[in-house]
Amino acid sequence: xxxxxxxxxxxxxxxxxxxxxxxxxxxxxxxxxxxxxxxxxxxxxxxxxxxxxxxxxxxxxxxxxxxxxxxxxxxxxxxxxxxxxxxxxxxxxxxxxxxxxxxxxxxxxxxxxxxxxxxxxxxxxxxxxxxxxxxxxxxxxxxxxxxxxxxxxxxxxxxxxxxxxxxxxxxxxxxxxxxxxxxxxxxxxxxxxxxxxxxxxxxxxxxxxxxxxxxxxxxxxxxxxxxxxxxxxxxxxxxxxxxxxxxxxxxxxxxxxxxxxxxxxxxxxxxxxxxxxxxxxxxxxxxxx
Numbered sequence: 001x002x003x004x005x006x007x008x009x010x011x012x013x014x015x016x017x018x019x020x021x022x023x024x025x026x027x028x029x030x031x032x033x034x035x036x037x038x039x040x041x042x043x044x045x046x047x048x049x050x051x052x053x054x055x056x057x058x059x060x061x062x063x064x065x066x067x068x069x070x071x072x073x074x075x076x077x078x079x080x081x082x083x084x085x086x087x088x089x090x091x092x093x094x095x096x097x098x099x100x101x102x103x104x105x106x107x108x109x110x111x112x113x114x115x116x117x118x119x120x121x122x123x124x125x126x127x128x129x130x131x132x133x134x135x136x137x138x139x140x141x142x143x144x145x146x147x148x149x150x151x152x153x154x155x156x157x158x159x160x161x162x163x164x165x166x167x168x169x170x171x172x173x174x175x176x177x178x179x180x181x182x183x184x185x186x187x188x189x190x191x192x193x194x195x196x197x198x199x200x201x202x203x204x205x206x207x208x209x210x211x212x213x214x215x216x217x218x219x220x221x222x223x224x225x226x227x228x229x230x231x232x233x234x235x236x237x238x239x240x241x242x243x244x245x246x247x248x249x250x251x252x253x254x255x256x257x258x259x260x261x262x263x264x265x266x267x268x269x270x271x272x273x274x275x276x277x278x279x280x281x282x283x284x285x286x287x288x289x
Contacts, residue, residue: 056148057116060108060252063245066096066118077124080133081117084140088217093117093143103127103234106252107139108148115143126234127227134224135231135254138214142252145213147206203251203269211276215283225280231255232273 025040071078077095085092093107093115103123109115117139119132127135142148215221232255239259240246250257251269 063249064098066098131227137218141213221280221283
């Protein structure tokens with residue numbers, strides 16, 4: 001289980017995220033001479049967070065058009081998940097498959113009692129049993145570390161900030177006589193950018209944690225390193241289409257499911273694959289292959 005304590009870093013990032021949200025409310029309030037917008041921003045943040053948290057499994061599974069499978073249909077998948085769940089002394093999650101050739105996997109659900117693991121058909125064809133076990137260990141640790149709550153809150157609050165920033169830019173924040181228009185413009189442009197950076201930082205921290213904790217659960221960090229290398233190559237050959245429903249779920253997946261480089265990689269919610277593999281090799285005490 002998670003023992004390397006990135007909680008303070010995550011809490012600090014969330015604090016900045018909420019500060020940006022409340023600053024937007026204060027800026028609108030300055031233009032309307034009312035404290036109401038601050039409370040409205042806070043309530044919207046809480047509401048969207050709650051919705052994303054309670055429905056995270058349904059939203060993610062629906063976005064990938066995944067379907068539940070029985071043990072008879074996916075015996076290897078069931079065997080691995082059952083073994084790792086028992087080792088972690090946690091309930092076994094529901095298992096889904098997504099009918100896509102893009103190699104990827106994710107876990108979702110607000111707690112271990114309401115969790116689901118989803119693999120694409122492409123990843124089952126790409127990985128051997130050992131590598132698949134490494135991937136599933138990673139995904140299960142996202143659930144056991146309560147990362148779904150973390151990512152749901154980050155995504156929801158960042159989404160609200162982006163929406164409010166767009167409204168500020170479009171409407172000008174109300175009564176321009178009572179607010180600095182340049183400040184409004186700057187906040188409208190910079191707040192969504194800041195929110196995206198903070199969400200990215202939170203997501204990257206969680207990925208490193210799940211790599212480490214999942215490898216501790218399986219006892220085989222090189223298996224996950226090998227799987228990540230294959231998945232990165234597989235995504236370049238068969239990426240997911242950049243549709244909004246998939247973009248909204250992509251931070252849950254073990255690897256960035258979209259093809260791209262440059263700025264796309266720079267602002268990805270996933271850490272660089274080379275760095276993840278290097279960390280796993282150091283865990284094992286030797287390089288892969």
